[in-house]
Amino acid sequence: MFVEQEKSVMNKGNEILENTIAQLNEYFNGSRKAFDLKVSLNGTDFQKNVWNELLKISYGETLSYKSLAIRVGNEKSVRAVGSANSRNKIWIIVPCHRVIGTNGSLTGYAGGIDRKQWLLNHEKNILSI
Numbered sequence: 001m002f003v004e005q006e007k008s009v010m011n012k013g014n015e016i017l018e019n020t021i022a023q024l025n026e027y028f029n030g031s032r033k034a035f036d037l038k039v040s041l042n043g044t045d046f047q048k049n050v051w052n053e054l055l056k057i058s059y060g061e062t063l064s065y066k067s068l069a070i071r072v073g074n075e076k077s078v079r080a081v082g083s084a085n086s087r088n089k090i091w092i093i094v095p096c097h098r099v100i101g102t103n104g105s106l107t108g109y110a111g112g113i114d115r116k117q118w119l120l121n122h123e124k125n126i127l128s129i
Contacts, residue, residue: 050081
């Protein structure tokens with residue numbers, strides 16, 4: 001469970017927060033593969049373009065930084081894509097963990113590579129059930 005029941009009492013009455021927590025709990029227990037939340041992406045136009053592309057990466061799938069750069073319109077913007085990815089404040093919901101190195105390596109995740117690996121394994125394991 002993402003948030004323990006005792007702690008969830010603090011969130012009572014905040015419908016947006018309650019819905020977000022419920023959807024995150026569903027994600028972690030394997031019953032949610034896409035989020036249905038209204039999010040406000042605050043950043044530069046380029047960052048928002050990158051984050052919107054992240055939202056298109058399917059559950060259990062990965063995409064290389066280079067492929068993401070191509071999707072946002074500039075194959076040479078790999079570093080800028082990585083920078084935008086690192087500034088994503090809504091981890092998991094905007095799935096920056098699904099972006100990997102061109103050679104398949106796990107690189108650059110603000111939550112740590114161990115968490116990135118766990119999230120990717122979690123999604124693949126749920127899909128294999």
